[in-house]
Amino acid sequence: MLELKDISKTFKKKGTGLSVQAAKHVSLNIPEQSIVGLVGESGCGKSTLSRMVVGLEKADSGTIALKGKNIDYRNPRDLSHLRKSVQIVFQDPNTTFNPRRTLLASLEEGLVNKGMGKTDRLKKVRDLTDIIGISYANLEKYPHQFSGGQKQRLSIARALLMEPELLVLDEPVSSLDVSVQAQIINLLMDLRKEFGLTYLFISHDLHLVGYVSTLIAVMKSGEIVEQGDAEQILFEPKHSYTKQLFASSPIIH
Amino acid sequence: MNTNNDIVLKIENLSLKFHTPGGIIPAVEDFSLSLRRGKIHALVGESGSGKSVTVKSVLRLNPETNTEYTSGRIEYIPSEGEPIEILSANESTLRSVRGSKISMIFQEPGRYLNPVMRVRQLLTETMMTHLKVTKQEALEKAKDLIRLVELNDVDRVLASYPHELSGGMKQRVMIAIALSCSPDIILADEPTTALDVTVQAKILALLKKIARELNIAVLLITHDLAVVYESADEVSVMYAGKLMESSTSGSLFKAPQHPYTRVLLGAVPDISRRGQPLLSIKGNIPDSADRPTGCIFSPRCPEARDFCSLSVPAFESLGNNAHGVACLRTRELFRA
Amino acid sequence: MRSMDTIRTIGRLLLRLLATMLLISTIVFLLLRLLPGDPAQVIAGIDANPADVENIRNSLGMNGTIISQYLTWMGNIIHFDFGNSYFSGRPVSTLILERLPVTANLALLAMVFTILTAIPIGVLSAVKRWSIWDAFGLLYSQLGMALPSFWMGILLLLIFSVKLGWFPLFGAQGFNSLILPAISLGLAKSAVLVRITRISMIEELGKPYIEAARAKGLVDRRIQYVHALKNALLPVLTVTGLQLGGLLGGAIIIEQIFSLPGLGRLFLTGIYQRDFAVVQGSVIFMAFLFSGINFLVDLLYALINPKARIS
Numbered sequence: 001m002l003e004l005k006d007i008s009k010t011f012k013k014k015g016t017g018l019s020v021q022a023a024k025h026v027s028l029n030i031p032e033q034s035i036v037g038l039v040g041e042s043g044c045g046k047s048t049l050s051r052m053v054v055g056l057e058k059a060d061s062g063t064i065a066l067k068g069k070n071i072d073y074r075n076p077r078d079l080s081h082l083r084k085s086v087q088i089v090f091q092d093p094n095t096t097f098n099p100r101r102t103l104l105a106s107l108e109e110g111l112v113n114k115g116m117g118k119t120d121r122l123k124k125v126r127d128l129t130d131i132i133g134i135s136y137a138n139l140e141k142y143p144h145q146f147s148g149g150q151k152q153r154l155s156i157a158r159a160l161l162m163e164p165e166l167l168v169l170d171e172p173v174s175s176l177d178v179s180v181q182a183q184i185i186n187l188l189m190d191l192r193k194e195f196g197l198t199y200l201f202i203s204h205d206l207h208l209v210g211y212v213s214t215l216i217a218v219m220k221s222g223e224i225v226e227q228g229d230a231e232q233i234l235f236e237p238k239h240s241y242t243k244q245l246f247a248s249s250p251i252i253h
Numbered sequence: 254m255n256t257n258n259d260i261v262l263k264i265e266n267l268s269l270k271f272h273t274p275g276g277i278i279p280a281v282e283d284f285s286l287s288l289r290r291g292k293i294h295a296l297v298g299e300s301g302s303g304k305s306v307t308v309k310s311v312l313r314l315n316p317e318t319n320t321e322y323t324s325g326r327i328e329y330i331p332s333e334g335e336p337i338e339i340l341s342a343n344e345s346t347l348r349s350v351r352g353s354k355i356s357m358i359f360q361e362p363g364r365y366l367n368p369v370m371r372v373r374q375l376l377t378e379t380m381m382t383h384l385k386v387t388k389q390e391a392l393e394k395a396k397d398l399i400r401l402v403e404l405n406d407v408d409r410v411l412a413s414y415p416h417e418l419s420g421g422m423k424q425r426v427m428i429a430i431a432l433s434c435s436p437d438i439i440l441a442d443e444p445t446t447a448l449d450v451t452v453q454a455k456i457l458a459l460l461k462k463i464a465r466e467l468n469i470a471v472l473l474i475t476h477d478l479a480v481v482y483e484s485a486d487e488v489s490v491m492y493a494g495k496l497m498e499s500s501t502s503g504s505l506f507k508a509p510q511h512p513y514t515r516v517l518l519g520a521v522p523d524i525s526r527r528g529q530p531l532l533s534i535k536g537n538i539p540d541s542a543d544r545p546t547g548c549i550f551s552p553r554c555p556e557a558r559d560f561c562s563l564s565v566p567a568f569e570s571l572g573n574n575a576h577g578v579a580c581l582r583t584r585e586l587f588r589a
Numbered sequence: 590m591r592s593m594d595t596i597r598t599i600g601r602l603l604l605r606l607l608a609t610m611l612l613i614s615t616i617v618f619l620l621l622r623l624l625p626g627d628p629a630q631v632i633a634g635i636d637a638n639p640a641d642v643e644n645i646r647n648s649l650g651m652n653g654t655i656i657s658q659y660l661t662w663m664g665n666i667i668h669f670d671f672g673n674s675y676f677s678g679r680p681v682s683t684l685i686l687e688r689l690p691v692t693a694n695l696a697l698l699a700m701v702f703t704i705l706t707a708i709p710i711g712v713l714s715a716v717k718r719w720s721i722w723d724a725f726g727l728l729y730s731q732l733g734m735a736l737p738s739f740w741m742g743i744l745l746l747l748i749f750s751v752k753l754g755w756f757p758l759f760g761a762q763g764f765n766s767l768i769l770p771a772i773s774l775g776l777a778k779s780a781v782l783v784r785i786t787r788i789s790m791i792e793e794l795g796k797p798y799i800e801a802a803r804a805k806g807l808v809d810r811r812i813q814y815v816h817a818l819k820n821a822l823l824p825v826l827t828v829t830g831l832q833l834g835g836l837l838g839g840a841i842i843i844e845q846i847f848s849l850p851g852l853g854r855l856f857l858t859g860i861y862q863r864d865f866a867v868v869q870g871s872v873i874f875m876a877f878l879f880s881g882i883n884f885l886v887d888l889l890y891a892l893i894n895p896k897a898r899i900s
Contacts, residue, residue: 041449041450041451042449147537147538149537150537177299177300177476177538178299178476178477178478178517178520178521179299179516179517179520179533179534179538179553180534180537180538181520181531182519182520182531182532182533182534183533183534183535185522185531186530186531186533189530204449204450205450205522206450207479207521207522207523207524208522210522210524210527211522211523211524211526211527211531212522230527234524244451245450245451247454248450248451248453248454249450249454249479250450250453250454250457250477250479250480250482250483250484251479251482251483251523252478252479252482252506252518252521252523253482312803312804314800314803314804348806348807348808349806350806351803351804351805351806352804352805352806352807353806356804356805357801357804359797359800359801361797364796364797364798365797365798365800365801366798366801367798367801367802367816367819367820368798368820369819369820369823369893369894370816370819378805378807378811379805379806379807382805382806382807382808382811383806427801430805
């Protein structure tokens with residue numbers, strides 16, 4: 001589906017002359033219909049990587065290929081192709097919607113840009129909100145009238161309206177309560193079956209990543225230190241950092 | 254076995270309300286809890302559970318202008334001298350307890366340390382407020398405290414401003430400040446939530462060591478059951494301002510009794526159950542303005558019956574004193 | 590480590606100061622030369638003889654190529670030489686130095702008045718929010734901002750000099766003669782600063798570290814005046830710095846009302862008399878003074894706020 005090859009990216013820290021390598025020769029393969037879990041601690045570069053995957057950030061070197069075709073970031077057609085096929089859901093659902101617009105207006109927006117007619121748009125929104133479990137009638141409300149979990153459902157709906165093949169989930173449940181987290185995780189698993197989606201699931205929580213993923217990549221200071229089949233990483237981790245993460249992550253036996 | 258002599262703090266039937274422009278909000282209702290010396294007691298809950306409000310009540314840190322303590326007592330029992338009832342204590346008594354007998358650490362250490370003061374000053378001012386020490390003595394003690402929280406390079410840390418330290422170091426500094434007057438109790442409000450897991454593990458280990466070695470009671474506020482499992486001796490589970498279940502950590506994780514505790518545990522991802530759906534709770538945490546009648550959890554409870562929305566369950570202990578539950582169906586749902 | 594940061598910060602600020610001063614000098618140099626008309630002709634009058642005009646042009650440093658004029662100009666500025674006044678024939682730099690103490694004392698006194706009134710009133714307003722103290726603070730700042738300083742000056746003169754006779758009516762007769770001008774000059778600044786102090790203090794008092802300080806058992810006074818105030822003063826200091834510059838401008842008007850022989854009067858007289866050297870000299874000098882003050886304020890800011898030191 002998507003292949004990152006030898007990606008590097010360096011950020012300069014303003015005023016200090018120091019630079020941070022957010023990605024060092026990262027190669028990552030996301031096969032069709034897989035769930036690739038990307039796990040690492042804050043500042044390891046996992047969010048930068050996700051932003052590069054959706055075309056919000058440009059790599060300094062290396063290539064990103066979508067279905068075998070290299071994406072040229074300077075080519076607007078390539079970029080719009082990437083943005084059509086790949087959508088992202090962010091961590092904080094409270095900041096992803098314009099507070100002054102109704103949810104319906106926010107959800108419709110992407111479809112308007114696609115040039116879809118009013119009747120088709122509303123039908124599509126209605127179909128999808130049924131699936132994600134929000135009543136269509138409620139879409140006339142504004143973001144602050146929804147709970148965090150409902151807003152996260154709606155941001156997933158907004159991403160799915162664009163009919164992506166790959167969905168990047170950047171810490172999708174980190175800001176939610178435990179009881180709501182489970183709802184969202186279960187919903188994501190159902191949606192994948194229903195639409196045949198591929199996920200890049202990014203989280204700092206090794207157990208959560210382990211629970212949902214088919215493949216896992218462990219990232220530390222801009223490098224992927226270990227990647228492979230989920231079962232293998234979970235039950236026979238090789239790299240010392242993966243082991244350290246396991247030892248540090250609290251768990252109920 | 255625990256004796257009553259170990260008890261250093263008793264919260265009894267605490268209820269409090271917030272007065273807001275939108276109306277009166279009941280934040281905590283009929284809540285009780287005891288802390289023992291040398292033990293970590295975890296207070297678990299989701300957002301809106303009232304766990305932070307409860308812990309702040311212990312030092313009466315909730316804004317005085319709009320907080321109304323409607324009932325209950327909070328009693329601090331020092332090893333020597335008379336017990337102090339916090340809710341009725343006068344300002345000077347309260348100040349002599351704050352930071353000295355009962356101290357507090359917070360979720361985001363970066364925002365809770367004054368940005369324009371050096372660590373040295375932040376540490377010594379507490380000691381100079383509460384202990385009869387000279388500046389020189391306080392400074393010497395500050396060095397010991399920095400070592401106690403396992404930070405190297407003592408002089409550099411003392412001369413630093415908070416922003417010059419990492420998140421984990423800041424939390425250690427916060428703990429050092431909390432320890433500076435040899436308290437009986439440390440209140441820890443989500444102390445590791447803002448930290449990376451590798452740092453979290455070290456801070457939790459430090460808190461455990463402090464509780465054991467210095468015989469301090471720690472009240473650990475958290476939303477993370479795995480953190481509770483790994484560090485707490487006793488647990489209280491709160492939901493929407495009410496106590497649902499309370500027990501020793503061992504008993505609670507082995508045989509959780511309240512349906513809420515059970516679903517909460519089932520919602521934690523466990524890699525040995527990959528591929529199965531997580532146990533999820535329908536609906537959302539109740540709005541403070543629109544609270545359900547009867548058992549507060551009944552609208553979301555998988556085990557609820559009609560009568561659950563009619564009467565409020567009392568908090569009752571199960572056979573042995575250590576384990577208590579507030580559920581109308583406790584006996585039917587009992588699991589050993 | 591720390592001292593290196595401080596040195597780097599001072600270096601960076603100094604560099605900015607020098608660059609600003611260079612820019613100011615160049616702009617003033619260009620202004621006179623880009624304006625239509627010949628200043629020398631203007632000074633000499635329309636029917637002066639060409640030799641006189643040439644003389645004046647020489648004294649203004651406006652002969653030769655533009656490059657050589659510029660170099661001479663910059664060289665003179667470095668030596669604090671702004672040429673001679675056309676009317677009195679005395680060096681402009683001497684005139685400035687003669688007048689400077691009056692303006693400097695006036696501005697300084699106004700600043701002291703501003704700080705001594707604004708910070709206590711603002712802090713009291715914030716600490717005792719929604720009380721009678723706060724109401725007074727807000728009324729003070731409302732009035733101070735609404736009343737123009739020249740009107741204030743005339744009012745003060747009428748009451749305290751004419752009616753009560755406590756202060757001299759005009760002229761520079763020592764400290765006493767500066768008090769009324771300083772108050773009328775400082776009042777508007779003080780009114781603004783009360784607002785800034787109040788808001789800044791209220792914001793700081795709501796921050797998490799204040800809650801932590803309360804949890805430490807510190808007394809309210811220490812929490813308010815050590816913990817909160819130190820942070821609240823950062824924006825106050827920035828605004829004060831900018832105001833100090835503004836006081837120099839305000840002094841021009843106030844010096845007129847109170848007949849004080851300061852820089853402002855020198856400048857105004859220069860304009861009336863078309864004394865270019867004097868006008869140029871005062872403008873450059875005041876601009877330098879303004880940049881110098883800002884430099885000092887930034888430096889002070891960096892010393893108080895540890896975070897500002899590197900960035």
